[in-house]
Amino acid sequence: MATNPKQVVTLTVNGEAHEVLIEGRRTLADVLRENVGLTGTKLGCEHGVCGACTVLLDGSAVRSCLIFAVQAEGAEIATVEGLAEDGKLDHVQQAFTDNHGLQCGFCTAGMLMSVHALLAENPDPTEDEIRVGLNGNLCRCTGYQNIVKSTAAAAAAGKAARSSAQAS
Amino acid sequence: MKPPPFTHHACRSVEEALGLLDADPDGSKVISGGQSLVPMMNLRLASPAHLVDLNPIPGLNGIDVGRGTLTLGATARQHAVERSADVTAAAPLLTAALAHVGHPQIRNRGTVVGSICHADPAAEMPAVFLTLGGEVTAQSAAGTRSIAAEDFFDSYLTTALEPNEIATAVTFNTPNGSSGWHFEEVTRRHGDFAIIGVVALLTLADGRISDARLTIFGGAATPVRLPAVEQLLVGVAAGDVDADLLAQAAREASAALRPGDDIHASGDYRRHVAGVLTARGIRTSLERASARA
Numbered sequence: 316m317a318t319n320p321k322q323v324v325t326l327t328v329n330g331e332a333h334e335v336l337i338e339g340r341r342t343l344a345d346v347l348r349e350n351v352g353l354t355g356t357k358l359g360c361e362h363g364v365c366g367a368c369t370v371l372l373d374g375s376a377v378r379s380c381l382i383f384a385v386q387a388e389g390a391e392i393a394t395v396e397g398l399a400e401d402g403k404l405d406h407v408q409q410a411f412t413d414n415h416g417l418q419c420g421f422c423t424a425g426m427l428m429s430v431h432a433l434l435a436e437n438p439d440p441t442e443d444e445i446r447v448g449l450n451g452n453l454c455r456c457t458g459y460q461n462i463v464k465s466t467a468a469a470a471a472a473g474k475a476a477r478s479s480a481q482a483s
Numbered sequence: 484m485k486p487p488p489f490t491h492h493a494c495r496s497v498e499e500a501l502g503l504l505d506a507d508p509d510g511s512k513v514i515s516g517g518q519s520l521v522p523m524m525n526l527r528l529a530s531p532a533h534l535v536d537l538n539p540i541p542g543l544n545g546i547d548v549g550r551g552t553l554t555l556g557a558t559a560r561q562h563a564v565e566r567s568a569d570v571t572a573a574a575p576l577l578t579a580a581l582a583h584v585g586h587p588q589i590r591n592r593g594t595v596v597g598s599i600c601h602a603d604p605a606a607e608m609p610a611v612f613l614t615l616g617g618e619v620t621a622q623s624a625a626g627t628r629s630i631a632a633e634d635f636f637d638s639y640l641t642t643a644l645e646p647n648e649i650a651t652a653v654t655f656n657t658p659n660g661s662s663g664w665h666f667e668e669v670t671r672r673h674g675d676f677a678i679i680g681v682v683a684l685l686t687l688a689d690g691r692i693s694d695a696r697l698t699i700f701g702g703a704a705t706p707v708r709l710p711a712v713e714q715l716l717v718g719v720a721a722g723d724v725d726a727d728l729l730a731q732a733a734r735e736a737s738a739a740l741r742p743g744d745d746i747h748a749s750g751d752y753r754r755h756v757a758g759v760l761t762a763r764g765i766r767t768s769l770e771r772a773s774a775r776a
Binding site for chain 1: 522534673
């Protein structure tokens, strides 16, 4: 029987370093929720299908249920808790609020992180590109129309913010 | 579910990984992207005592285009390969197929070499590798050997790799300028494994088909080439590929397969669609080859 040693791992989550004592088998998702205390990241299927656990690892959207926390040491991890600043929703969260982009909300944290990754790579996506970009995130409420609409609105808000930043 | 206990080894060199693997070949698994292995561990279909992690090894994520070859290191992410302009120029077929591998979140982490070694018969990368041809570089504590694409896939999730070997790279043969390709799969949803799919690569010389390579995936225990269809095409003038020949190719493709029934589709449906996709693969590949010639 394999012994089950724990090791100290330092995770950088939303810019803040967290030292955790964990077994190698703990997934990043579980460690974020149970050790770091950030329960915004949700776990649905735990085998990479549903996308609820999507976080950003060095800016790339990944499944936190398919990465062990020990593998994430040294990387910049971004979760849904890092989006709002001083209680003010960021432009993607605001777009989801304005366009009824969530119903039960279970998939929302993963959706928001996937949208951030999508818009970082493609700031002005077509509807088709939005659908392809989000096809790894399932919504059991099937609110996809409004999720696509919210994402388009977030892209437009990002574009407006960029052009006003340029103008000023 | 959660994976059973294991010891994680963050390797700093290939030699370190090979030494660990050699100490307990049957109790160890090599992890790169982990997008197939970790689901299997979470579902407790795999329970290695040791996880030999290649990710920290410097220099193993290479994407190298050579003369007539493309070599990908064991930790080259699918997303990095998909976005490489050099890869698209050398092997547009690979770029096109990558868009169908899982979802963006999977490709950000998953690797091309890992997908080939996982050897899911309905997956895209093994079929592309078999069609383009090339070799797997297999390293063990005893030395290094090359395994040709046609000798690599043994059965469902089973390859010619020994338990103490690591596929440190895969080299694809890249087609020359007078070839055309087609990739198509039938799935329930974008990003799913294929119910059935085709990869085709035709090369023209002096207006005739000089080389034909067609692979069906999702129709057997491994991706399979279609020698009967390939023989039908080699030597034929591009202008002579007509509806009759395409129909014959479709019949030969269907006849070469004995896929089973499952929850996604019946064997008969898979056999029929394999024929349709084969004909389409030939037609589109020829159009692409003719446009370039």
